Amino acid sequence: MDASTGDDLVSMANAVLQPGFVGKEPPPWVRRRLAEGLGGVVLFARNVVDRDQVAELTAALRAERPDVIVAIDEEAGDVTRIDAHNGSPWPGNLALGAVDDTALTREVACHIGRDLASVGITFDYAPDADVNSDPNNPVIGSRAFGAEPERVARHTAAWITGLQEAGVAACAKHFPGHGNTSVDSHLDVPIIKAGRAELDATELVPFRAAITAGVQAVMSAHLRVPALDPDLPATLSGRIMTGLLRDELGFQGLIVTDGIEMRAISDRFGFAHATVLALAAGADAICVGGDHADEDTANLLRDAIVAAVRSGELPESRLADAAARVARLAAWSAAARAGATAPPDPQAAALGLSAARRALRITAPDAAFPLAGPAYVIEFQPELNFAIAPETPWGLLAPLAELVPGTSGVRLSSENGLPDALQASLGRPLLLVVRDPHRYPWITDALRASLAVRPDAVVVEMGVPAAPLGDLHIATFGATAASGRAVAELLAGR
Structure with a gap:
């Protein structure tokens, strides 16, 4: 030594x-x-x-x-x-x-x-x-x-x-x-x-x-x-x-x-x-x-x-x-x-949102927006990645409700509650929000069950996209606040 x-x-x-x-x-x-x-x-x-x-x-x-x-x-x-x-x-x-x-x-x-x-x-x-x-x-x-x-x-x-x-x-x-x-x-x-x-x-x-x-x-x-x-x-x-x-x-x-x-x-x-x-x-x-x-x-x-x-x-x-x-x-x-003396750019948030908009991928590019009135949003909550701080917000309900008053919805951590949620969505546009459903059989099953009742529903994938389910599928490639805002603006016709 x-x-x-x-x-x-x-x-x-x-x-x-x-x-x-x-x-x-x-x-x-x-x-x-x-x-x-x-x-x-x-x-x-x-x-x-x-x-x-x-x-x-x-x-x-x-x-x-x-x-x-x-x-x-x-x-x-x-x-x-x-x-x-x-x-x-x-x-x-x-x-x-x-x-x-x-x-x-x-x-x-x-x-x-x-x-x-x-x-x-x-x-x-x-x-x-x-x-x-x-x-x-x-x-x-x-x-x-x-x-x-x-x-x-x-x-x-x-x-x-x-x-x-x-x-x-x-x-x-x-x-x-x-x-x-x-x-x-x-x-x-x-x-x-x-x-x-x-x-x-x-x-x-x-x-x-x-x-x-x-x-x-x-x-x-x-x-x-x-x-x-x-x-x-x-x-x-x-x-x-x-x-x-x-x-x-x-x-x-x-x-x-x-x-x-x-x-x-x-x-x-x-x-x-x-x-x-x-x-x-x-x-x-x-x-x-x-x-x-x-x-x-x-x-x-x-x-x-x-x-x-x-x-x-x-x-x-x-x-x-x-x-x-x-x-x-x-x-x-x-x-x-x-x-490196450049200070933070007060316009940086606009760049982040612009980048998130550019990442959106829509399976029906000729789909018409905005939605026909306030939507009902069902968010399916998976087990979060251990690297993600548990308090980090994600989803579509909050940013869409800010842009389209009257929007409401629910977050489900299992298929329990899905029938009630589908019932509450009747007569309104329905958004089904998921993260990596291919990794969670219960989410895939819930998506299929929802689309059987509401084939007009829009599926929003905020994780790693797999084979899309539904006639209209939007992929954000992530669940950040910028990604949520970008897809909310799209749906609101902004």
């Missing part, structure tokens, strides 16, 4: 952690840890009231440590933190991929970056660079730019370029690719069964593009890829994190883990031991949040890192390298913020 003081080890162990915390201002333990060398923190929806409050929060963090990395998981689609309470004013990746205008994607990402930079956020865990090749994927879906590797690659590169032009570090995720699985790594260990040739032709294509575009960070995935490592999940695999990402693909930026507390690895390894294994494999920063956003967890991980260095399990040189990469990202962020 290299010779360092105990304080040096503790400082380096703190430097590689990016914990979350509870509250709208930094709690005392976070302030103390920043003084002890904590390299970064990550904000979640629970930390956000509005932009003024976030700006005050980040200023308080920098008062303790000027170069602290302030991260957020802001994909600005269905997965939003800064707009979790109101819904994102931007269409998500799938909608941008459907439009397939890389100049638009770059412009959207640049506006998002300006917004984040204006409130003191320096590091965004985005974009999602996964190729959503499995339509039953429960955790990627509309977060991806699509199912075609080259489309995903060009929009990943455009998003990175736009965000980093605004002075915010981008992070391509989830390496080496989370799109070809039907298992959610928040709950269990997904297995990507593709061989190396298929990985090169699909999963790795967007990550190569991200590296070429100069992405500052890459986030690891908690999944197994037997073709690359038959034993360990990617986050804990030196073959994948160092051998593939560093040595073969040539990435020299920051490697950050997905939430280290996620069950895909914590159930088997424990998240303290997983932290050590991830650093040994080549990760530089450990993201920890979720339900473990407290001082005890931060202490546990710090102490596990220090103990691993002292026992020889984790080489001190590897920890020092990780801490140095964290410092380099912090330095890049400071320089980028100084060079």
